[in-house]
Amino acid sequence: MKYQRWLPNLLAAWFMMAAVNVHAADKPLKVVTTLSTFADLVKTIGGDHVDVSAIASPKFNAHFIEPKPSDVVKVQRADLFLHAGLDLELWRGPLLDAAGNTRLFAGQPGELDLSQGIPLLEVPTGAVSRSQGDIHIYGNPHYWVDPENAIIMAKAIAAKLSALDPDHAAAYDERMRAWTRQLSQRIEVWRQAARAIRGHELVAYHNEWPYLLNFLGLHAEQFLEPKPGIPPTPKQVQFLERYMKERHIRGIIQSTYFPKDAAGTLAKRTGATVVLLCQSVGEVPHASDYIAMTDYNIQQLTHALGGT
Numbered sequence: 248m249k250y251q252r253w254l255p256n257l258l259a260a261w262f263m264m265a266a267v268n269v270h271a272a273d274k275p276l277k278v279v280t281t282l283s284t285f286a287d288l289v290k291t292i293g294g295d296h297v298d299v300s301a302i303a304s305p306k307f308n309a310h311f312i313e314p315k316p317s318d319v320v321k322v323q324r325a326d327l328f329l330h331a332g333l334d335l336e337l338w339r340g341p342l343l344d345a346a347g348n349t350r351l352f353a354g355q356p357g358e359l360d361l362s363q364g365i366p367l368l369e370v371p372t373g374a375v376s377r378s379q380g381d382i383h384i385y386g387n388p389h390y391w392v393d394p395e396n397a398i399i400m401a402k403a404i405a406a407k408l409s410a411l412d413p414d415h416a417a418a419y420d421e422r423m424r425a426w427t428r429q430l431s432q433r434i435e436v437w438r439q440a441a442r443a444i445r446g447h448e449l450v451a452y453h454n455e456w457p458y459l460l461n462f463l464g465l466h467a468e469q470f471l472e473p474k475p476g477i478p479p480t481p482k483q484v485q486f487l488e489r490y491m492k493e494r495h496i497r498g499i500i501q502s503t504y505f506p507k508d509a510a511g512t513l514a515k516r517t518g519a520t521v522v523l524l525c526q527s528v529g530e531v532p533h534a535s536d537y538i539a540m541t542d543y544n545i546q547q548l549t550h551a552l553g554g555t
């Protein structure tokens with residue numbers, strides 16, 4: 248009978264599919280990212296070939312998100328899990344364990360740790376510990392706000408999408424190249440804008456800006472949080488008041504989602520301006536995509552520090 252000839256072939260094909268979990272070329276790759284910024288980059292590079300969603304709302308501190316049961320289901324069904332690495336998402340391990348999708352575990356084909364390949368800042372040289380509440384123990388994990396790092400990230404995303412979905416590799420490569428060209432042009436504009444404000448020192452709420460500040464020739468040495476992840480104390484506000492007056496610091500920067508009272512008090516006492524910046528795409532309406540977010544951040548800084 249005929250089926251006796253094709254049945255073994257069909258079974259063999261099915262086993263091969265199951266073994267390597269081949270992505271069906273006609274269906275979009277299901278991508279789950281931790282942050283909305285990463286989802287934006289995946290959408291930009293993947294276009295219609297990806298179906299992407301982010302776990303963390305841009306309206307909250309990404310270190311301390313509590314994933315919902317629906318997020319666990321999303322991760323169970325995903326082909327690719329994309330994250331910041333280091334200790335940015337303190338909730339990442341428990342979420343992956345709950346979902347139990349082993350293809351997305353660290354080092355597996357369905358995982359992309361975007362910190363790989365990024366020149367990290369503030370990497371500790373000695374022993375690391377969380378003894379004082381520190382949540383940046385592997386180096387500063389907020390690297391994606393530097394647009395030059397976004398080029399590295401875009402290339403890593405295109406390579407990973409191509410590996411999982413080789414049929415559309417040329418499309419991913421083309422979209423990545425188009426976007427990084429556009430971003431590189433903006434980088435030149437931003438560098439020009441930064442000339443007018445170079446050298447300023449700022450105070451920040453959480454230590455999440457060294458990459459963007461480096462890019463712009465600015466810096467922050469002191470923070471409202473006495474340690475990353477530890478809320479401001481009256482003692483720290485007092486210390487910063489003296490520090491800022493001595494050094495004539497004119498700006499206090501923070502993400503939109505942190506409480507604003509400590510920065511407000513400090514601004515009143517020192518005459519400095521509170522500058523609200525975005526860590527994530529979608530944090531404010533202006534930050535509608537990666538380039539718009541970076542435009543917004545740089546405009547906020549140049550406006551506050553007297554640039555153009």
Ligand SMILES: [Zn+2]
Pocket residue numbers: 310382383388389453454455475
């Ligand atoms: Zn942080």
